[in-house]
Amino acid sequence: MLCEKCQERNATVHYTEIVNGQKREMHLCEECAREEQVGSFSFSPQLNLHHFLAGLMGPETGRTFIPGNQLQCRACGLTEREFRRTGLLGCAECYEQFSSWLKPLLRRIHGTVRHTGKIPERTGGQSKQRRELQRLKQELQAAVSQERFEEAAKLRDRIRELEKQMEQGGE
Amino acid sequence: MGLRENITNPFSKWMDGNAPEADVVISSRVRLARNLASFPFPHQLSKEKANEIIHALQLAINNKKTRAAVGPMELARLAELTPVERQILVEKHLISPDLLKTREEETRALVVSGDEIVSIMVNEEDHLRLQCLLPGLQLEEAARICALLDDALEQTLDYAFSEKLGYLTACPTNVGTGMRVSVMVHLPGLVINGGIKELLAFIPKVGLTVRGLYGEGTEAAGNLFQISNQVTLGRSEEEIVSGLGTVTEQVIARERQARQQLYRYRRDALEDRVWRAYGTLRYARLLTGDETMKLLSDVRLGVNLGFLKGPTPRLLNELIVLTRPAYITKMAGKDVPPAYRDSLRAKLVREKLKDLPE
Ligand SMILES: [Zn+2]
Ligand SMILES: [Zn+2]
Numbered sequence: 266m267l268c269e270k271c272q273e274r275n276a277t278v279h280y281t282e283i284v285n286g287q288k289r290e291m292h293l294c295e296e297c298a299r300e301e302q303v304g305s306f307s308f309s310p311q312l313n314l315h316h317f318l319a320g321l322m323g324p325e326t327g328r329t330f331i332p333g334n335q336l337q338c339r340a341c342g343l344t345e346r347e348f349r350r351t352g353l354l355g356c357a358e359c360y361e362q363f364s365s366w367l368k369p370l371l372r373r374i375h376g377t378v379r380h381t382g383k384i385p386e387r388t389g390g391q392s393k394q395r396r397e398l399q400r401l402k403q404e405l406q407a408a409v410s411q412e413r414f415e416e417a418a419k420l421r422d423r424i425r426e427l428e429k430q431m432e433q434g435g436e
Numbered sequence: 437m438g439l440r441e442n443i444t445n446p447f448s449k450w451m452d453g454n455a456p457e458a459d460v461v462i463s464s465r466v467r468l469a470r471n472l473a474s475f476p477f478p479h480q481l482s483k484e485k486a487n488e489i490i491h492a493l494q495l496a497i498n499n500k501k502t503r504a505a506v507g508p509m510e511l512a513r514l515a516e517l518t519p520v521e522r523q524i525l526v527e528k529h530l531i532s533p534d535l536l537k538t539r540e541e542e543t544r545a546l547v548v549s550g551d552e553i554v555s556i557m558v559n560e561e562d563h564l565r566l567q568c569l570l571p572g573l574q575l576e577e578a579a580r581i582c583a584l585l586d587d588a589l590e591q592t593l594d595y596a597f598s599e600k601l602g603y604l605t606a607c608p609t610n611v612g613t614g615m616r617v618s619v620m621v622h623l624p625g626l627v628i629n630g631g632i633k634e635l636l637a638f639i640p641k642v643g644l645t646v647r648g649l650y651g652e653g654t655e656a657a658g659n660l661f662q663i664s665n666q667v668t669l670g671r672s673e674e675e676i677v678s679g680l681g682t683v684t685e686q687v688i689a690r691e692r693q694a695r696q697q698l699y700r701y702r703r704d705a706l707e708d709r710v711w712r713a714y715g716t717l718r719y720a721r722l723l724t725g726d727e728t729m730k731l732l733s734d735v736r737l738g739v740n741l742g743f744l745k746g747p748t749p750r751l752l753n754e755l756i757v758l759t760r761p762a763y764i765t766k767m768a769g770k771d772v773p774p775a776y777r778d779s780l781r782a783k784l785v786r787e788k789l790k791d792l793p794e
Contacts, residue, residue, distance in 0.1 A: 274774070275726075277650070277657060277726050278650070295650075295725050295726065295761070296761065296774055340476075341476045341477075341480050342480075343480065351479070352607060353477065353479055353561065353606045353607055354477065354606055354607070354608065355476055355477055355479075355480040356475075356476040356477055356480060357471065357473060357474075357596035357598070357604045360598060360601055360604055360611075367608065370608060371601075371608055371611065371669065374608060374609055374667075374669075375611075375612065375667045375668065375669035375670050376667065376670060377669060377670030378600070378601070378669070378670075379600060379669075379670055380598075380599070380600060380601050380602030380603075380611075380612045380613070380669060380670070381670055381671065381672055382602055382612060382613035382615070382671065382672045382673050382676075383583070383586075383602075383603075383613060383672075383673055384597070384599075385590050385595050385597055385603075386587060386590055387590055387591065387594075388473065388590065388594050388595050388597055389597060389599075390599075392597075392599040395599065
């Protein structure tokens with residue numbers, strides 16, 4: 266197959282772009298691909314992920330979208346339409362502002378909308394304690410249901426202690 | 437050695453052939469996406485704000501804790517590097533091609549450690565992309581180093597973080613852990629015996645993606661593939677790392693089995709293929725980029741199977757990077773036309789292999 270840009274060399278870089286649900290295949294030679302920056306070594310595992318996202322967001326998701334009543338982020342001004350075009354949010358606040366349609370999208374991508382990974386030490390606030398509290402409460406429930414009462418008492422004490430700590434440290 | 441001299445040196449630590457499972461896994465990479473709270477994401481960022489981020493990061497990398505965690509690192513703005521130097525950084529896997537897709541070269545930067553194991557892209561899609569790149573299969577170690585760097589930076593930088601969604605990123609596909617782990621694997625055995633098709637179909641089913649490093653699908657030049665995680669939210673960092681690790685071990689086992697079978701049942705054909713490749717690399721006068729990748733793959737297979745003794749895995753890794761267009765251009769000192777490039781490439785490969793034993 267010849268490169269579709271220069272029509273000279275063999276096409277060795279093949280990739281698919283999805284823009285607004287429309288699939289488009291590109292076949293380029295190494296040199297032209299480099300110029301086009303569809304680069305051989307890319308950090309993101311999926312080339313053109315953003316177009317892919319935009320495709321995922323497309324009209325077929327069945328959301329009600331009222332033109333003229335476009336959602337806009339109060340913090341950075343990004344509109345929903347811009348996100349659909351680029352696949353990129355504008356700021357951290359966007360996650361809050363657009364949560365109504367972001368949540369279903371996140372669920373489609375990740376299968377969940379709940380972070381269970383690392384929490385930053387300094388700026389994570391009480392997240393760590395809250396997660397620990399949740400874990401302890403689950404353990405307590407298990408201990409009670411299995412009639413391990415001595416352990417349950419210990420867990421209850423730790424929960425109280427942690428709750429007190431959080432109250433004092435809370436805003 | 438300064439960052440710019442380092443760039444010109446074709447060797448990066450990840451090319452060290454002496455690493456765990458290096459007969460199949462060339463390198464392991466962990467990348468973390470991080471953004472700073474109260475700054476819009478890079479594509480919405482003013483020049484002034486973007487500069488503030490570079491300054492904040494400069495301070496953070498000079499911080500004692502950061503230096504203790506990952507050693508000294510150097511920051512350079514994209515604008516300080518020539519186009520060829522930038523491209524070399526891409527070919528050494530230290531930055532993404534996306535970092536170069538910009539007219540805002542004043543406000544994009546990169547940070548690299550002396551051994552090039554650790555690097556940070558600044559103001560690409562996210563404010564920061566922390567990366568650790570190690571030779572062979574070393575995902576846990578790469579994750580550990582990334583976490584150290586992340587903890588150290590967090591001492592002075594306020595990250596955009598939400599309790600529910602984790603680390604907030606410009607693209608929702610990275611939100612949560614912001615973690616992308618990947619391995620670069622060499623799979624000539626599976627490509628030759630056709631097992632690669634099954635693998636390409638299987639990997640997406642377990643939440644991972646696979647793609648050819650040069651080219652797509654089964655036509656990946658040089659039989660090099662990258663496997664990485666797709667999901668970043670709802671899983672812990674440990675789960676993401678061990679998920680890819682487990683699949684990679686299966687891939688290694690299948691690839692080794694394929695090689696052994698080929699060697700046992702099609703020995704003459706396989707040896708012939710390897711020796712022809714070696715001969716061509718040593719004597720050819722014109723080599724295209726793709727042909728070189730293919731020949732290097734064959735030679736590597738012979739080295740891995742133990743019957744070809746000359747070239748070391750490290751040299752073969754270096755040659756992958758050296759024979760890409762950016763290095764050839766760097767050598768020639770000007771923008772060379774493709775045809776002349778092929779002649780330069782062949783010359784370079786001949787030089788590198790000429791003193792090796794048969
Ligand atoms: Zn072309
Ligand atoms: Zn916003």
